[in-house]
Amino acid sequence: MNKVEAKKVKKGKVVRYNKWGYIFLVPFVVTYLVFQLVPMVSTIFNSFFENYRSGLTQIGPNFVGLDNYKSLLGNSDVWKYLKNTAIMWIMGFIPQILLALLLANWFSNVRLKLKGLGFFKTVIYLPNLIMASAFAMLFFALFSDNGPVNAILINMGVISEPYRFMSHVWSTRGLVAFMNFLMWFGNTTILLMAGIMGIDMNLFEAAEVDGAKPTKVFTLITLPLLRPILIYVVITSLIGGIQMFDVPQILTSGSGAPVNSSMTLIMYLNKHLFSKNYGMGGAMSVLLFFITGILSVIVFKITSKKED
Template sequence: MNAENSPKRRKNISYAKWGYLFIAPFFISFIIFSLFPLLSTIYYSFFKYYRQGLKIIGPTFIGFENFSNLFRTDLLNYLGNTLIMWIIGFIPQITVALLLAAWFTNQRLHLRGQGFFKTVIYMPNLIMASAFAMLFFALFSDNGPVNGSLQALGILSQPFRFLASVTGTRGLICFMNFLMWFGNTTILLMAAIMGVDPGLYEAAEIDGATSNQMFWRITIPLIRPIMAYVLITSLIGGLQMFDVPQILTNGAGNPDRSATTMIMYLNNHMYSKNYGMAGAVSTVLFLICAILCFLVYFIMSGSNDSVKKERKGGVHK
């Protein structure tokens, strides 16, 4: 009797609880360290809650007053600074990364020492941004090695104050972000290109397609999902830009606050213990980031759908 019933009992055993058990640590960590702080930040953005000396004012519910006060400040200027520095740094980053990824994965070139080059281009990503900023602060200071070399070569008659000009400060921040992240982008794009079916390139080569045509007609459309991932993660990181401009400008964002980012502005409110305004800044930044990321995602996914329709149309024809 027991022997007959044992197979039925085994069939009724459910292993779903083990799946829930294994994924529970992630959801518990997410709720404690991400979801709860996010909800509390949004909650306190509707309150007057700050410290004045030793006295704590609030929390007092004031509705959307923090948001209305926020948009009367230079918030949009700081958002513009952040987007400008991200765009200037991202365009050369994605361009150089695409070029290197295409070279490293090109079977015709047979480049040697690829492992060495991959390690070298990825190395800046391992260096702390604070150390990178301190290095550039020393290199490009008024009496630093860069100015000394340019004067010795006769290019400059007097030191150029990189950190006293808007172009120089923003240029250094963009250059540092480019150096730190182009290696990581290159590795991701290389992985995407290596996932493309080699038979497509062979068929295109037989049909007489050039290297440029294969790159733009085959490689780019097929790696568009990874391109979307790179763009979205870079956009999120760009909107959260803080450590490099904070250290390079000593927290002031000078000259004329042209290097002040959204997170630096948020940090000022956190430092002054104005939790209500800090919550409002965080909420606005979250909404801007979410909207831009959704726009990028839908634009990229829409272009993917158009490519698929063109292929199907070509096949039916």
């Protein structure tokens, strides 16, 4: 067999082998097309139309161009709900990332020789496995006017009458932020642990030999080398924060009480979809997409820096 024939045989084997890769990709491609790409294109298409139901009368679909976007951008409520979403995300994310960094650095430090690490890792991750709706229902029962939290505070003499947690702006926002913190700090801890364990241990040993203190090691070695994972955590958390829906929806029964102070952008979008206003709902979805993309780019530019 000459070299030309050998190359043809080898090429044929590669082609026959590679086809299985394409075959395994078919389920993903079909799922993506049916459940993501087609709905996304349909949403963008509907955003340019007036299409809603007024009582029993169907209005549209009538092409209105960018009128839906102009209405949203000129609506002060949209910017108020964006502010609410940002406040509740920041209130939950800052303690989440600080505690996750502390626990990740603690759990991944082999010199401490901590016992029961597997148990503690499982325990901190368990809240992430609970459905957000169940979590919100639990907190709604705990912090209701006649709930156990008020009963404990009254019996301890801290308060003389039940405190209406759901009737005050910052207590409601605090509960939403606290629930998001509890549900996600374990997942963040696991991600940061993976990043720390990927750092060369020789760097830590060299720093220890040079007499560097733990705080110096953490700030000058761990944090700089952990930057890619931190960027990923911040951006994914930001995306999840903008899409915040189930916790405030259930905790406030969809009202965003008090005085819409806990109403998020997705809750506002849900109201348009519930009323079958597909034009405004589509425009709101596209607007959310652009807000998410812009904020993600800003976070990436701020947290990353060029290296020589």
